[in-house]
């Protein structure tokens with residue numbers, strides 16, 4: 114089973130993309146389950162095969178320990194790590210090819226707590242991949258884009274999993290802007306050119322230093338524009354996962370004739 118974790122800042126479209134990618138996969142005759150790891154999720158936009166809210170409820174934890182939502186999320190994350198072996202057992206019962214895993218909105222919680230590492234290790238690290246969502250609104254300006262890239266790098270550094278950067282909600286950007294953002298990720302020199310025309314000198318100096326680090330770190334990856342609204346990029350996500358884990362060998366070729 115390949116574990117694909119959808120990670121990103123609050124509201125970047127993780128849950129919607131988890132559901133949209135699952136629907137795309139099912140439509141292709143592929144086998145996938147969805148797992149919700151967010152104990153505070155309200156009104157998920159998909160039906161999950163496994164949902165942590167069956168065991169852990171954020172409002173209950175807030176109530177029981179007199180905590181605010183952020184403190185309660187930390188307690189929930191630790192409770193979740195303890196439940197991980199049980200959840201792994203349920204995942205195995207599904208015997209599916211893919212687990213599409215939706216993570217909590219507080220990205221720092223997932224990225225920096227040891228509980229997440231424990232969950233990833235229990236679910237299986239070797240077969241795991243992060244799909245990191247770049248929010249289109251935060252990615253529109255060069256400085257916002259650089260900030261998201263640094264966050265993505267920091268998360269990868271902490272979690273130590275391969276990652277696939279995704280530009281979510283691409284339908285909300287005009288074609289030219291979308292192309293420009295993808296180009297920044299493809300060719301950092303275009304990002305540099307746009308950074309140095311920044312109006313703020315302090316931001317400019319910082320951005321240029323960060324930019325140098327980005328170059329040295331060898332983290333250049335082309336962003337995949339996706340839209341859960343119109344289906345853009347679903348096949349690209351699938352192809353990249355295939356490339357990473359099976360060297361391009363395609364499960365679509367193994368489908369039964371009636372699928």
Ligand SMILES: Nc1nc2c(ncn2[C@@H]2O[C@H](COP(=O)(O)OP(=O)(O)OP(=O)(O)O)[C@@H](O)[C@H]2O)c(=O)[nH]1
Nearest residue numbers: 122123124125126127128129217218282340341342
């Ligand atoms: N137009 C458009 N809207 C989207 C897309 N994906 C998500 N949205 C909207 O963006 C908002 C946030 O989407 P979610 O999927 O809940 O984002 P999330 O990252 O799971 O949010 P949290 O779990 O709260 O951090 C919702 O109003 C979605 O309807 C997309 O591809 N296109």
Ligand SMILES: [Mg+2]
Nearest residue numbers: 127128151218
């Ligand atoms: Mg969500």
